[in-house]
Amino acid sequence: xxxxxxxxIGMLAFVLAMGTMAQANVIWEDDMQDATPWDFACPDSYxxxxxxxxxxxWWGEENRGNLWMNRExxxxxxxxxxxEATFSATNxxxxxxxxxxxxHAFQLGYYVEDWSHNVDDGxxxxxxxxxxxxxxVEDTGFQDFEVSFLADADAAGKTLAxxxxxxxxxxNYTVGNISVVPEPATVALLGLGSLVLLKRRxxx
Numbered sequence: 001x002x003x004x005x006x007x008x009i010g011m012l013a014f015v016l017a018m019g020t021m022a023q024a025n026v027i028w029e030d031d032m033q034d035a036t037p038w039d040f041a042c043p044d045s046y047x048x049x050x051x052x053x054x055x056x057x058w059w060g061e062e063n064r065g066n067l068w069m070n071r072e073x074x075x076x077x078x079x080x081x082x083x084e085a086t087f088s089a090t091n092x093x094x095x096x097x098x099x100x101x102x103x104h105a106f107q108l109g110y111y112v113e114d115w116s117h118n119v120d121d122g123x124x125x126x127x128x129x130x131x132x133x134x135x136x137v138e139d140t141g142f143q144d145f146e147v148s149f150l151a152d153a154d155a156a157g158k159t160l161a162x163x164x165x166x167x168x169x170x171x172n173y174t175v176g177n178i179s180v181v182p183e184p185a186t187v188a189l190l191g192l193g194s195l196v197l198l199k200r201r202x203x204x
Contacts (some may be wrong), residue, residue, distance in 0.1 A: 018144035070163030079156035
């Protein structure tokens with residue numbers, strides 16, 4: 001009994017440590033220096049620049065979602081874990097008349113085999129949406145934008161993907177870095193769940 005209690009305490013300490021460290025534990029990152037892994041839909045062009053990947057839209061159709069880019073990560077989604085992605089992005093000439101900056105979306109999702117373009121659902125190509133936030137991106141240097149998703153059984157086992165789009169023509173939109181971390185609270189809860197299962201097995 002004493003040995004089991006010591007193991008329980010040790011595992012609990014490990015779980016708490018994991019929860020504390022998880023915020024700083026980047027499990028996937030793209031420094032946006034290579035466009036090869038990305039899928040694009042750009043009316044005019046995209047290019048690798050010194051500070052990231054830039055998408056350009058000058059004469060595209062006037063509909064939401066003119067500039068799209070998405071790709072898979074190497075993260076397998078685990079049920080019950082909350083994933084948070086941080087996008088570092090900036091805009092150039094993205095100001096609409098009246099001083100309102102254009103809206104951009106920052107997304108978490110996964111890939112499927114069937115191609116589609118569903119603007120209303122925020123989806124393009126093989127990318128399917130799990131969660132997104134829509135923000136105005138100003139021409140004031142790189143800003144960080146965050147989006148998070150709490151995984152459920154339907155998403156579990158799929159490969160996490162990230163994506164972003166700009167909703168208007170006549171702008172340069174640049175993404176400089178994207179990182180993904182697991183939220184510490186969900187990591188800790190998963191660990192506590194494992195402890196409960198271990199105790200039940202011990203008592204059986």
